[in-house]
Amino acid sequence: MTDRKLDGKVAVITGGSSGIGLATARLFIAHGAHxxxxxxxxxxxxxxxxxxxxxxxxxRADVSRPAELKLLMRTAHDALGPIDVLFANAGISECPDIFDTGESFLTS
Ligand SMILES: NC(=O)c1ccc[n+]([C@@H]2O[C@H](COP(=O)([O-])OP(=O)(O)OC[C@H]3O[C@@H](n4cnc5c(N)ncnc54)[C@H](OP(=O)(O)O)[C@@H]3O)[C@@H](O)[C@H]2O)c1
Structure with missing residues (x-):
């Protein structure tokens, strides 16, 4: 690949072991990212x-646990340096249907 848009950049992908996260990791690596x-x-x-x-x-980190999330970011930084890209891919949205979303949801 000649157009290495992420050459030398450090990217963290949560949920990178399968599906969309794994495919994204493959693409980022092809573009030169660590x-x-x-x-x-x-x-x-x-x-x-x-x-x-x-x-x-x-x-190995469960991103629903704040201490593990913090450790993930610290470990990534210690191993590879400042983080340029974060893909917060792991997780599910618990937002209600858009028509049921009001100010109280946004501020809760
Ligand atoms: N596939 C779709 O059609 C679709 C559509 C809309 C949105 N999405 C969203 O896109 C994201 C990825 O979907 P996917 O289909 O690629 O999912 P997937 O194949 O099931 O992969 C989920 C990844 O997230 C990891 N993971 C799950 N819970 C985690 C946690 N608490 N902490 C850390 N890692 C966790 C899993 O590894 P472990 O189980 O080992 O932790 C796995 O690597 C999800 O947020 C999903 O809601 C997907």
Missing amino acids: VVIAGRNEAALQSAKRDLGGNVFTV
Whole structure:
């Protein structure tokens, strides 16, 4: 790939061991990024690492737990330096239907 839009950049992808996160990790690596993928299951992370080849660093973390999220960011920073891209991919939205969304939801 000649157009390496993320050359040398550090990217953290939560939920990087499968699906959209894994596909994004593959694309970011192809664009020259140093990628950190995070997920809860260590075996899935290692499988993704084998799948992705080089330039990937794994961190086991449950992003619904603030302490683990903090540790993920600290570990990524310590390993690869300042983080340029964060893809907060893991998680589900609990927003109500858009027609049921009011100010009280936004401020709660
Ligand atoms: N696929 C779709 O059609 C679609 C449509 C709209 C929105 N989305 C959203 O896009 C995102 C990715 O979807 P996907 O289909 O690619 O999902 P997926 O294949 O099920 O992958 C989810 C990834 O997130 C990780 N994960 C789940 N809970 C986590 C947690 N608490 N902490 C850290 N990692 C966690 C999983 O690994 P572990 O289980 O090992 O933690 C896995 O790597 C999700 O937020 C989903 O809601 C998907």
